[in-house]
Structure formats: C-alpha cells, structure tokens
Amino acid sequence: MKSLVIASQKGGVGKTTLSLNLALSFARAGYRTALIDTDPQGAVGLSLSKSLTSRVGLADCIAGEAAVGDVLVSTRVEGFSILPVGTVSPAETQSFGTAMADGSRLRGVLDALASRFDLALVDTPCGFGGITAGALRACSHVVSPIQAEPIALRSVTQLLEMVKALGGQGQVAGVAGFVLSMLQTRDEASLQVARDVWEMFPRELLFDVSIPRDGVFLEATAAGVPVGLLRKPAPPVTHVFDLVASELARRLELSTARTVDGPQSLLD
Amino acid sequence: MAHNLSWIDPQTLRSLVAQTAYRRLEPEQAAPPSPARPVAVAPSTSDPPSVEPARTEPAPMPTVPPLRTAGSVRRATRPSLPDPDASRSVPDAPPVRASMLDPFAVAPGALEARLEQLMVWACTVTGLARVFIADDEGLLVASLNAGANAPDEAASVVELCTRGVPHDVGGSEAGSISMVGLERTHVVAWSTGSHGKTFIALSGTVEPSPEALSILCRALTDALR
Numbered sequence: 001m002k003s004l005v006i007a008s009q010k011g012g013v014g015k016t017t018l019s020l021n022l023a024l025s026f027a028r029a030g031y032r033t034a035l036i037d038t039d040p041q042g043a044v045g046l047s048l049s050k051s052l053t054s055r056v057g058l059a060d061c062i063a064g065e066a067a068v069g070d071v072l073v074s075t076r077v078e079g080f081s082i083l084p085v086g087t088v089s090p091a092e093t094q095s096f097g098t099a100m101a102d103g104s105r106l107r108g109v110l111d112a113l114a115s116r117f118d119l120a121l122v123d124t125p126c127g128f129g130g131i132t133a134g135a136l137r138a139c140s141h142v143v144s145p146i147q148a149e150p151i152a153l154r155s156v157t158q159l160l161e162m163v164k165a166l167g168g169q170g171q172v173a174g175v176a177g178f179v180l181s182m183l184q185t186r187d188e189a190s191l192q193v194a195r196d197v198w199e200m201f202p203r204e205l206l207f208d209v210s211i212p213r214d215g216v217f218l219e220a221t222a223a224g225v226p227v228g229l230l231r232k233p234a235p236p237v238t239h240v241f242d243l244v245a246s247e248l249a250r251r252l253e254l255s256t257a258r259t260v261d262g263p264q265s266l267l268d
Numbered sequence: 269m270a271h272n273l274s275w276i277d278p279q280t281l282r283s284l285v286a287q288t289a290y291r292r293l294e295p296e297q298a299a300p301p302s303p304a305r306p307v308a309v310a311p312s313t314s315d316p317p318s319v320e321p322a323r324t325e326p327a328p329m330p331t332v333p334p335l336r337t338a339g340s341v342r343r344a345t346r347p348s349l350p351d352p353d354a355s356r357s358v359p360d361a362p363p364v365r366a367s368m369l370d371p372f373a374v375a376p377g378a379l380e381a382r383l384e385q386l387m388v389w390a391c392t393v394t395g396l397a398r399v400f401i402a403d404d405e406g407l408l409v410a411s412l413n414a415g416a417n418a419p420d421e422a423a424s425v426v427e428l429c430t431r432g433v434p435h436d437v438g439g440s441e442a443g444s445i446s447m448v449g450l451e452r453t454h455v456v457a458w459s460t461g462s463h464g465k466t467f468i469a470l471s472g473t474v475e476p477s478p479e480a481l482s483i484l485c486r487a488l489t490d491a492l493r
Contacts, residue, residue, distance in 0.1 A: 141290055157280070157281065157284065160281075160284035160285065160287075160288050161284065163288040164284060164287050164288050167287070167288065174288065174289060174290030175285070175288045175289050175290060176290045200278060200281065201281075201285075202282075202285055202289075204289070205285060205289060208474065208475065209475070239448070243475070251290060252290075
C-alpha cells in the first residue's frame with residue numbers, strides 16, 4: 001500500500017478539498033482507497049457529515065484505545081473508506097500532535113490498513129507541527145497544493161526544507177508534486193503566479209492541471225459531498241481531480257487498479 | 269518573472285527539489301507489471317486488476333503517402349470502430365508548457381517534408397503521440413504513429429469538423445477543437461490554403477495547453493504555404 005500526505009504550511013489552500021476529491025477519483029479508478037483525517041478540527045468530517053466529527057477515530061487509535069478496523073467508515077463508493085480523526089478537544093490537540101510526531105503510531109495505523117487498501121491518503125492540518133511531521137515520516141509520498149496567490153508561494157520552500165530536515169533524521173515522504181489550486185484565470189495576479197510557478201518549477205514535480213477557484217466547491221461542502229458526487233453529470237471540475245489521480249498513480253507506481261483494460265462484454 | 273518568486277533562489281530550489289523529490293524507478297528497475305503510460309482513471313469496477321504492460325517497440329518512422337491527384341479523389345468508407353491497440357502503440361510525452369513553446373519554423377522543401385516536420389513538431393509541442401493530416405475530403409495525407417485505422421479516422425474527423433460542429437466554428441477558414449474524455453484527448457486544427465482546407469488531428473492521453481492549440485493552427489498554415 002502506498003501512502004500519500006497532502007500537506008502545506010499555509011492554511012486555506014485546498015488541502016482537504018484536494019484530499020477528499022482525490023480519494024474519490026482514486027476509488028472510482030479502481031484503487032481501494034482510505035482517506036485518513038489527521039486534522040484535529042476534523043476538516044474531512046466537517047466537509048461531509050457532522051456525525052463523522054463526533055465518532056471514535058484516529059485519535060483513539062493513536063492513543064491505543066481503539067482498533068483501526070473498528071473506527072474505519074465505509075462509504076457508498078466501492079473501495080472508498082474514511083478514517084475520521086475522532087474527537088480531539090482543544091486541550092488534547094497538543095498531546096495528539098506529540099503522539100503523532102515521530103510517525104511510528106501513524107505507521108502502525110497504515111500497517112493495519114495495508115492489506116485492505118491500495119492507497120492511503122492522509123489529510124493534514126496547516127503548519128508543520130507534530131501531526132504533519134509525523135505524517136511526513138510515516139508516509140511514502142507527499143503532495144502539496146500551491147494556492148495561486150503570491151504570498152502562498154512562500155510555503156513551497158518551507159515544505160521542501162521540512163522534508164529535507166526530516167530526511168536527515170530518517171525515513172521521510174518523497175515529494176510527489178505540487179498542484180496549483182484556487183487558480184483564477186480571469187485574475188492577472190493569479191495568472192502571474194501560475195506563469196512563475198510553471199517557469200521555475202521542474203516539470204516532473206508540477207501537475208499539468210490546476211484546480212480553479214470555483215463556487216462549486218462551496219456548494220459541495222454545503223451539501224456535504226465531494227464535488228464528484230454533487231450531481232449527475234458531475235461538475236466539470238471533477239475531471240481535474242481525475243487527471244491528478246491518474247498522474248499520481250503513475251508517480252506512485254500504483255499498479256493494482258482493479259479496472260478492466262480492454263473490451264468488456266455487454267451481455268453474459 | 270514577476271516579483272512572486274524573486275525571493276526564491278533558483279539554485280536553492282533546484283537543490284531542495286533534488287534532495288526531496290520522490291524517486292521514480294526506471295522501467296528496467298520497476299517490478300512488473302509497470303504501466304507504460306499514466307494509469308487511466310476509469311469507472312470503479314469489482315473486476316480483477318488488469319494493467320497494460322509496458323510496450324517498448326520503437327516508434328515507426330513517419331509515413332507520407334502521395335498527395336492525392338485530381339483523379340484519385342474518393343470519399344473514405346464510413347469509419348469503423350477504432351482499434352484499441354492502435355492508439356496505444358506509442359506512449360505520449362508530457363506536453364510542453366505554454367512558456368516553453370517553440371514556434372514552428374518551417375524549413376524550405378517539398379510539401380511532404382514540411383508536413384513530416386509539422387507532425388514531429390506537433391507531437392513535441394502537444395505531448396500527443398498520434399497524428400495524421402487529412403484533406404477536406406477526409407482522405408489521409410500523412411500520418412505518424414497513427415495506426416492502421418488512420419484512414420477511417422481521417423474521414424471521421426473531417427466529417428465531424430465540417431458537419432458536426434456549429435458552422436461558425438467548423439466553417440471558419442482556420443480553427444481548432446479539443447475533445448477530452450477521461451482517458452483520451454483528441455485535438456483537431458485546420459487551415460485553408462492553396463491546397464484547400466487541411467486538417468491535422470492528434471490524440472493521446474495528455475491534455476495540451478490552449479496556447480499549443482493556437483500555434484498548432486498557425487503552424488499548419490505555415491507548413492501548407
């Protein structure tokens with residue numbers, strides 16, 4: 001099983017949106033996918049269902065008070081499960097971060113999922129505290145959204161510095177790429193950021209598609225669903241996540257998609 | 269470059285990237301089966317896994333059949349379903365970013381040579397591996413990595429562009445359309461010159477930039493002069 005952290009030093013850049021919709025794209029592509037929420041605020045749960053935020057979850061597994069199999073939530077999408085963070089009170093946030101920091105407990109959770117999933121996506125809170133550090137230590141790859149706004153670019157080198165520093169201390173996730181997010185194609189400043197990023201970043205680390213700023217994300221959050229499940233047919237932006245997932249599958253060398261590549265008989 | 273990245277030292281960034289980027293196994297190092305192209309995103313299914321094996325056959329050389337003469341005009345037969353393997357024999361390359369696009373510099377020479385040059389250039393700029401050129405009758409003029417179904421596809425593409433899209437697009441002297449599915453991208457550009465309306469069609473698994481489509485149309489015009 002490959003494990004992918006979605007991380008960024010800056011908040012509000014679209015980490016949870018990317019995590020949730022990527023997970024759906026991977027699952028629909030035939031990869032058995034687990035989405036793990038490590039944000040004490042329960043960002044994934046808040047995006048989907050209030051009931052997820054009050055469940056027993058990852059925090060209980062990290063504390064040794066629950067088994068992973070007992071807290072995993074299956075979804076209506078085949079092969080797609082969610083491990084909510086559980087209830088982490090503000091007073092417990094620091095101890096949760098400390099418990100996560102060395103990555104060993106999260107690695108134990110990932111090991112418990114390994115036989116059931118092809119991929120684990122780990123959504124993280126903003127910043128590079130113990131939670132994100134632990135996720136970077138425990139997982140095999142990391143992807144970071146870059147908000148297409150000038151100030152957000154500063155977080156890029158900070159992430160790379162963080163990965164480099166953790167790498168000096170032992171195992172760490174390899175940077176699988178950056179995704180431009182919240183791109184406003186009618187805003188010159190936003191476009192300039194995109195041009196600069198395209199110019200400066202190595203092609204192999206920047207995805208060819210960008211996530212636009214689109215009101216459909218708010219609509220999906222209000223409805224408590226990923227955008228791909230908002231309506232039929234799915235909003236066009238869903239295709240962006242499918243493309244990112246497709247490229248990530250190549251970069252992560254995921255080769256176990258349960259898809260049929262070839263003719264499928266229509267009738268028995 | 270604007271001020272956005274002026275505070276980032278490119279050398280430092282390159283160094284950090286080199287130290288932190290994931291390591292991709294080379295094809296000969298990767299444990300089989302390893303996909304030769306990005307694993308396509310497809311609807312979920314409960315059937316067992318199947319991954320297309322890597323294909324290592326060398327790309328065929330460009331083939332340019334003789335341009336039609338007045339006596340050779342015929343309409344191609346109605347297209348049949350494309351051969352799935354025909355579109356997968358040559359892997360796509362990543363599309364060139366808009367900021368790195370090299371304009372098509374047409375070399376002096378015969379029309380056949382210019383069209384060959386155009387096809388190679390178009391594949392590089394768009395990242396799409398299959399390409400063919402057709403005239404306004406839907407007859408195949410030249411192809412590169414296009415497979416055995418290229419004649420049928422040429423007829424299909426020309427029919428689509430002349431009859432299947434609104435007249436203010438399809439009827440224009442020059443233009444382009446792009447069709448994207450979950451797995452494939454098809455791009456068609458056309459231009460009208462002394463040889464009549466000529467179409468260049470490319471397909472593959474990557475999505476070229478709008479800028480690439482724009483200069484593709486101009487490049488076709490230049491190649492036909």
